[in-house]
Amino acid sequence: MTAQDELRPTLTTEAGAPVADNQNSETAGPGGPLLIQDQQLFEKLAHFNRERIPERVVHARGAGAYGTFTVTADVSRWTRAKFLSEVGKQTETFLRFSTVAGNLGAADAVRDPRGFALKFYTEDGNYDLVGNNTPVFFIKDASKFPDFIHTQKRDPYTGSQEADNVFDFWGLSPESTHQVTWLFGDRGIPASYRHMHGFGSHTYQWQNESGEAFWVKYHFKTDQGIKNLTAQEAAVLAGSDPDSHQRDLREAIERGDFPSWTAYVQIMPVAEAATYRFNPFDLTKVWSHADYPLIQIGKLELNRNPENIFAEVEQSVFSPAHFVPGIGPSPDKMLQGRLFAYADAHRYRVGINADQLPVNRPHATEARANHRDGGLYDGRHGRAKNYEPNSFNGPVQTGRPLWSAIDVSGLTGTHEAPLHAEDNDFVQAGDLYRLMSQEEQERLVANLADALAGVSADREDIVQRAIENFRRADADYGKRLEEAVSERRG
Incomplete structure (x- = not known):
């Protein structure tokens, strides 16, 4: 060991024991077989075998960054959400961009929708807004999502994505015509994650302090301007630099060129939904801006790169079911399915305690649930009781719902969504x-x-x-x- 080495930290095992030799395995004599007592060797190999968690079934290929959301307009007449409560208020955020169909090693510059998953670390817990770079989607009912994704993934016989499967499904699902027109238009291949819009896509509910409810759609307009690639440009870039979008985002933030988006909402009074000319809860439809103009509410800026892609991007989890007081769901069938499916996917992929990882846990408040044990559990609750009610000063319910109740009527069963005056798939x-x-x-x-x-x-x-x-x-x-x-x- 050199004098310089003595000033460096000591390499240890996972248990903290110092490692004497990280270059040579223990053997029975200089030329003999390996010894099972070599803790360092077996710990390294066992960990290496388990380093990859299952990749996301969709949105596997992605990049992310931290930033801030700043409120620029008073929206208290529509929502009581605290992080939106006053002009100038800032909330820390984490935004993960992604492609949809490709696997973890796929190229960035491909024709595919882009995920736009935004986590707000609010004082009332985390609010996840899980959207895309298009305001609509291919299908309107969550029961069709596995079928749709199977057409985008590798064929069970050929092992490749097949045009037969893609266009067979789209042709038999005419509601996809709107999104396919988006996808094959100029915006189907963004030049980078910085040069595209983001949308909440679904309809959500806002509730104000008086209990009055509104339907809302989110729009994030890029301040960098829209830039796209032609199919020919994308083919060259995907081959020469498959990490193009991830690299562009990281390098922009490193040089202080912080990307930003201006946030807008469309607001629809609840009473108007029943008679609006399009079904306002149909994910394959947009609300006309002439009917419900964009209202500017804030500014999103990304200004810090993750230190570790695996820990902070791959292990980041988002769920549309993560609401805060003043914001809630709508009857959108795709959204309703995602309320269950996203959280369930993360429990399988990352583990039952995924929300305890640093990138996922609330930053401005402490999670006080009664969940204990399972993989990744770090014992943070100590000896605290894990049931409710209890007489040991445990956390209690508020008695106030996060959002307004949704009026329902009719018989249970499988139903097609009701058609509005101008509803059709084309x-x-x-x-x-x-x-x-x-x-x-x-x-x-x-x-x-x-x-x-x-x-x-x-x-x-x-x-x-x-x-x-x-x-x-x-x-x-x-x-x-x-x-x-x-x-x-x-």
Whole structure:
């Protein structure tokens, strides 16, 4: 050991015992077999075998950063949430970006929705807003989510993502037409995580101090401006730098170029939901900005990188069921399913005590639940009683619900969502297409035609079914797509 080494900390085992030799395993003589008594060797190998937790089934590939959310407008007339209670109030946040379909080793620059999962470390506990970079999604009922994701993942026979599966499902699920138009348009491949919008996507409930309820949608508009990649640019970037988005985010924060988003909401009085022209709880639909204008409420800035990707990004968990007083769910069927599925996925993937990890635990308050034991439990509750009620000064309920009750009626059973005056699966997709410039429409059609050309030659029915859905959204849209696909398929 050199004099310089004496000033360095001592390498130890997990139990804290000093390690004498980390270069050579213990053997029976210089050339003999290994000894089972070598604690350092077996601890290292056993830990290495278990270093990877199961990757997320969806949103596996991601990057994250810490930041702050600053309130810029008085919203107390709509919500009693404390972290939104006064102009200038700041709340620490953690934001995880992700792609949806790719696995942990996939490239960033691909055509795929981007996850936008935001954790607010509020004084009333953590509030998780789990959204995407699109305001809509492919399906409207959580029961279809496993089916949809199976079409995006590897085929059980070929081991690859198959255009047959993707377009077969989309063609048979016409409610996907709106989101597919988003996905294959210019914004389908963001240039970076910094250059895209974020959306809560679902409808949520806000409740004010008087108990009055409102429906709300969240929008986070990038202050860096929208920048996208063409399919050709993305193919080159994905091959040359598969970590492009993660690298861009980290390096921007390192150089002090902190990315930011301006936060807006749309507010709908509860009484207006029943007669709104679109079902306000349908995840495949947007609320018209003409009907419910954007209201600016805050500024989100990312200003600190994680120190350890595994501990803080891979082990971060988000659940739409993590609400705070003044904010709650809506009858959105996709949201209702996610209230269960996300937390359940994390219990399986990370462990029953995942919420006790530093990135997940509340920062401004202490969690005082009666949960004990299980994997990762650190004994933080000591000898405190783990039941309620108790007479040992244990935590007690408030008696005040976090959000307003939702009025329900009718018989239990499986029901299709009620149709509103202008509800169908194609009108908003057509509106989106007609909002695009001629050049944007051309790129959208080309992107879709390239993808549809990958469908098996003997499954022309899948191609025609898909084209028909786009034709129902807009006749010109379908006509141009049919011509482009015909060109590519000869």
